[in-house]
Amino acid sequence: MPEPGRALPQPTPETQHFWEGTKAGELRLQRCDACAKVYFPPRPFCPGCASRQVSVFKASGKGVLYSYVIHHRPVPGFKPPYAIAVVQLEEGPRMMTNIVECAQTPEALQLDMPVEVVFEAQTDTITLPLFRPAKG
């Protein structure tokens, strides 16, 4: 029997565009047409001004490492120690993620270092947005 993998999301009608985006290799955010606020996580209205006129757009995928812990306990699908991170996206919102292609140490994981999104397919339908140190 294969070892259990990491917890996976189940999209809802309000988040479907996000998970379709990651599968297509795009990090999709939403912007309010009325007040221009960019927000996350997804919902079909603006949490700033309550307008239902919002648009989905492809984000740059660039950001900085904002904060993290390095978890030392076992969790299905992970090999400790591993970082559970929050990145601050160029467009403003923050999101939880993992930092890949990087040693999972305080020395390697410097706050405010530039990071960029990479997409890691988990199943036929679910692809997760992870981040790595920015190249160039």
Added chain:
Amino acid sequence: MPHNTVAVVGAAETTKLGVVPDMSQIQLHADAALNAMADCGLGPKDIDGIATAVETPVQLAQYLGITPTWVDGTSVGGCSFMIHVRHAAAAIEAGLAKTILVTHGESGKSRVGNPPRSIHPQSLNGQFEQPFGPMGPPSLFTIPVLRYMKTYGVTEEQIAQVAVVQREWAGMNPRATFRNPITTEDVLNSRMIAYPFRLLMCCLVTDGGGALILTSADRAKDFPQKPVYILGTGESVETPMVSQMEDFTSSRAFRVAGPTAFKEAGITHKDVDHLMIYDAFAHLPIYGLEDLGFVGRGEGAPFIAARNTAPGGKLPMNTNGGGLSYMHSGMYGMYALQESVRQMRGISPAQVPDAKISVCHGVGGMFAASGTIIFSNQRP
């Protein structure tokens, strides 16, 4: 609304705290509730309001034999009980109930009658946090802290000193789970849980419960115990997802609940003799001191390290030893309230001499919610 017309007349914890495998979770509620009723000489027929979290007021009312005219099932984590006290005070003032029981019981360690809570993969947490490997509070509540440390130049040693100071308080309390003194080195050499957090910076996991009984201040003088009056209260919530906090160096829910309570009470920080700040993890008293305005931004950790909150310091804080050393069943808020009440009654094992005003500040979830209660043993 000034809550100076309501008082705590009954208060008790479960007979046993720590590892209590011979009681299920609902019985821990009941054990605490029966002790609180005995404390004030009341029975279930005298109680017409009930508030509790996780277990529902329906379960507790039936189990205890109470016929309520008012219920509150606010369940927003460990500060739910502060919020229950706030709502109870408002309900008594409004005439919705006369005598209200607030109960907590949690089989956090033995997990008898306490089924595991799961995060549904369709929830926002399930979609946008769980896939990245968190496992409960030690790996989530701690995520903002590196940002806080970088912003204010706070060190791991300073955070470790929070645990050291609280162990000093626990040493005075015969019911505290951990009482032996520890050093900063002990904390920094303890097992790494989620960098930068080590084992001794994280709360205990134990079994227990507590209950409070509130009634109008006018009736309070007729009960056997010294009344503890509710001077001011506050509450708020922010986000179920720690990754979506507005500011990683400060809790918005703290910044709403705390000042609301101070304004209601009409007191200033100089008036506070005793302070409880819910400490599920060692950074919480630091955030709490700053967000409640006791110190400036970035000053919380050095304030604790300079022993201002330690025995003999000018602002005695977490005098039961806190969630780090006294007990922590998962939702610690009730135990913080109990210590504030003991201090106001003058019966704490680590009694602050002549304490007249106690501030009790709670957190729920991972900076998700907050409730603040300001108590006094003087009728306003």
